[in-house]
Amino acid sequence: MPGADRPEFETLQEQDPWQDADWLPSDTNIVFPGDVLSELMLEQSVTTIAVSHPATIGPADSLQTALFRMRQRHARALLVVEDEQLIGILTDRDAVVAIQHPGDDGGSLAVRDVMTPDPITIDPDDPLGKAAQLLSVDGVHHLPIVEDGEIRGLVAQGPILHAIIAALIEADEG
Amino acid sequence: MLEEPVSALVRRPPVTIERGSPLSEALRILRTGRTRCLVVMDGSRAIGLLTDRDLVEKCFHEGIDDGTPVQTIMDSPIISVTPDTPLMEALRVVDRERIRHLPLIEADGTLRAVIRGRDLISYLAESMPELVLNQPPSTPRPVNREGA
Numbered sequence: 001m002p003g004a005d006r007p008e009f010e011t012l013q014e015q016d017p018w019q020d021a022d023w024l025p026s027d028t029n030i031v032f033p034g035d036v037l038s039e040l041m042l043e044q045s046v047t048t049i050a051v052s053h054p055a056t057i058g059p060a061d062s063l064q065t066a067l068f069r070m071r072q073r074h075a076r077a078l079l080v081v082e083d084e085q086l087i088g089i090l091t092d093r094d095a096v097v098a099i100q101h102p103g104d105d106g107g108s109l110a111v112r113d114v115m116t117p118d119p120i121t122i123d124p125d126d127p128l129g130k131a132a133q134l135l136s137v138d139g140v141h142h143l144p145i146v147e148d149g150e151i152r153g154l155v156a157q158g159p160i161l162h163a164i165i166a167a168l169i170e171a172d173e174g
Numbered sequence: 175m176l177e178e179p180v181s182a183l184v185r186r187p188p189v190t191i192e193r194g195s196p197l198s199e200a201l202r203i204l205r206t207g208r209t210r211c212l213v214v215m216d217g218s219r220a221i222g223l224l225t226d227r228d229l230v231e232k233c234f235h236e237g238i239d240d241g242t243p244v245q246t247i248m249d250s251p252i253i254s255v256t257p258d259t260p261l262m263e264a265l266r267v268v269d270r271e272r273i274r275h276l277p278l279i280e281a282d283g284t285l286r287a288v289i290r291g292r293d294l295i296s297y298l299a300e301s302m303p304e305l306v307l308n309q310p311p312s313t314p315r316p317v318n319r320e321g322a
Contacts, residue, residue, distance in 0.1 A: 091226075095234065
């Protein structure tokens, strides 16, 4: 944070970088501690911190196959795709909820029956701030990026958090 | 605000399990949804963490027994800070270590809480809504988003 002898926050009045952010409430009073975080949250596309080719799985595949793929790809989530359309997401949480014994390999369960259907998605043009907003909702850890029905990537909570922290550190030291 | 202690983020008590407890017990607790991160204890001392991720990575295949002790698959040693650590410093630790869960442990070894990535995002959002998320403090809490 800047020193105590100068204002920590600058209020934008003339030039409002949030004006094009149509997902924001229109009557918001905007303050921020310098340009770094504002640029990050408003102008940096979610695609900059996304996995561009997320691991996928079919709904009829077994949970065993899905678990193998998650380990192989070091992925905490798989996008469930049918006819090239995103129909769900399968995460480590879904696996933990579905499996009743530590030694169960998930072979008797289908992805379709375990996945979270119709996940919340985000547009590749959306800024990081919108992803952070959606990921602050309880239970949401991953946001598939979808454009015109096509999967463009996957954003996870961890990279968002680290992007925010990195910006705070930069603002703190700047 | 970033100078205040990280303990300001604590929302709930930690969920713990003894190091010799069977994996079936860890899975049972994690399945309830109370937490996604168990703190593995050796008596009164926290020695490791066990998360959903660990179960997917190291369990859920043949050869893993219900009775396998949790200490065999836990993440250890623990990276932690004391509850009075300034938030900014705690954030630096989370960033540097690339961790998702940050236990708060007193100098005398007493476990106080585990801070989650979501706690950090939510706290930053609620404390500085116009700065981080530009939204009011109360966030909708949808149900049926178990895994996503």
